[in-house]
Amino acid sequence: MIILGIETSCDETAVSVVEARGTLDSTHESVRFNVRSQALYSQVKIHAAYGGVFPALAKREHAKNLVPLLKKAVHDAAIEQIKEKSNFNEEKIKKILERETGLADMLLKHSADIDRPAIDAIAVTAGPGLEPALWVGINFALALGEIWHIPVYPTNHMAGHLFSPLITAGTTFQFPVLALLISGGHTELVVAKDWQNHKVVGQTRDDAVGEAFDKVARLLNVPYPGGPAISRLAQEARDANSTPQFSLPRPMLDSGDFAFSFSGLKTAVLYLLKKFDNMTDDVRRQVAREFEDAVTDVLITKTTHAIAAYEPRTLVIAGGVSANAHIRDAFEKLAANYPDLNLYIPPVTLSTDNAVMIAAAAYISILSGAQPATTIKAAGNLTL
Ligand code: KG4
Ligand code: ZN
Numbered sequence: 456m457i458i459l460g461i462e463t464s465c466d467e468t469a470v471s472v473v474e475a476r477g478t479l480d481s482t483h484e485s486v487r488f489n490v491r492s493q494a495l496y497s498q499v500k501i502h503a504a505y506g507g508v509f510p511a512l513a514k515r516e517h518a519k520n521l522v523p524l525l526k527k528a529v530h531d532a533a534i535e536q537i538k539e540k541s542n543f544n545e546e547k548i549k550k551i552l553e554r555e556t557g558l559a560d561m562l563l564k565h566s567a568d569i570d571r572p573a574i575d576a577i578a579v580t581a582g583p584g585l586e587p588a589l590w591v592g593i594n595f596a597l598a599l600g601e602i603w604h605i606p607v608y609p610t611n612h613m614a615g616h617l618f619s620p621l622i623t624a625g626t627t628f629q630f631p632v633l634a635l636l637i638s639g640g641h642t643e644l645v646v647a648k649d650w651q652n653h654k655v656v657g658q659t660r661d662d663a664v665g666e667a668f669d670k671v672a673r674l675l676n677v678p679y680p681g682g683p684a685i686s687r688l689a690q691e692a693r694d695a696n697s698t699p700q701f702s703l704p705r706p707m708l709d710s711g712d713f714a715f716s717f718s719g720l721k722t723a724v725l726y727l728l729k730k731f732d733n734m735t736d737d738v739r740r741q742v743a744r745e746f747e748d749a750v751t752d753v754l755i756t757k758t759t760h761a762i763a764a765y766e767p768r769t770l771v772i773a774g775g776v777s778a779n780a781h782i783r784d785a786f787e788k789l790a791a792n793y794p795d796l797n798l799y800i801p802p803v804t805l806s807t808d809n810a811v812m813i814a815a816a817a818y819i820s821i822l823s824g825a826q827p828a829t830t831i832k833a834a835g836n837l838t839l
Contacts, residue, residue: 464584657713
């Protein structure tokens with residue numbers, strides 16, 4: 456089946472067309488995805504001025520970019536057009552999109568120009584995320600479902616991250632799956648017993664790892680988003696053999712559970728920086744390196760304990776922070792100690808937010824019996 460994915464939970468606007476096949480039944484052909492197109496517009500530059508994501512601005516940008524991205528995604532996917540104009544009620548579309556400035560006009564104009572593409576279903580992120588941002592994608596998906604007369608499936612963003620490794624050809628999950636999901640809004644260890652049953656066994660009590668990267672970046676005067684910038688600074692310190700002359704805490708390392716806490720680490724960086732008369736480039740590099748090492752130690756230790764406790768056959772590391780090269784390396788080294796454990800980390804383009812993973816997660820929930828929705832509510836705190 457061909458699924459159009461839509462993702463607007465944070466500061467990436469993404470639309471993608473994915474061809475999905477296979478079943479969840481292990482005796483049959485397993486699920487496979489063919490990414491037909493991936494259109495994405497990142498708003499990071501726009502939000503950089505605010506040092507973080509500014510929800511009202513994200514909402515406006517999503518509304519502005521969804522139709523151009525839809526056009527591109529459908530065009531690039533080169534899907535067959537059904538040679539008929541869609542029959543739909545214009546007033547209904549205007550009503551669905553009444554809160555999304557300018558979007559109804561853009562979508563109606565676009566729909567008047569083209570034939571209906573042969574897409575079977577729409578998958579849209581319903582949460583978790585920033586509610587004003589989520590609403591734009593949801594209303595857009597519902598309007599499009601109405602125009603094309605196809606079902607719309609609300610989809611969990613974290614399920615998207617969890618299943619994102621399956622998009623790469625040749626990957627299959629063997630259960631139980633242990634997943635470490637690390638992003639700007641989440642840090643959680645999830646155990647999946649099978650395709651349907653996922654349990655969060657540990658999560659952060661305060662800041663998410665990505666949030667800690669972003670806040671420390673601000674302290675080091677590097678632009679938002681902090682992850683890539685800190686990672687670059689830390690690598691410069693390693694390349695120059697510049698070993699930090701100080702150490703940062705490894706929070707909750709011995710807490711005996713799978714909980715995380717990163718806000719103290721950020722505060723420790725704040726106090727550490729006060730000790731230096733001026734923040735030279737060398738200090739910034741060393742702080743970035745020690746911070747990245749501290750975060751990596753915590754993630755590796757907690758995951759090692761979770762492997763011992765849950766004996767997974769598949770280990771997934773996903774979410775925006777899994778784009779970090781140092782963290783990826785550390786997990787590859789860890790997994791080498793477990794010959795019976797398959798480690799999957801999605802490629803960088805599928806680590807950070809995207810719409811392919813939303814289409815993939817929707818396909819898995821469709822195979823699990825999920826029903827389409829005619830009304831969907833944004834759920835900022837939706838959990839797995
Ligand atoms: O999954 P994602 O794109 O969005 C959310 O769902 O939150 O994750 C974004 C987060 C940001 O905090 C960003 O700083 C972080 O992922 N990130 C990184 C790297 N690339 C992105 N963190 C560390 N190293 C990176 N290379
Ligand atoms: Zn995400």
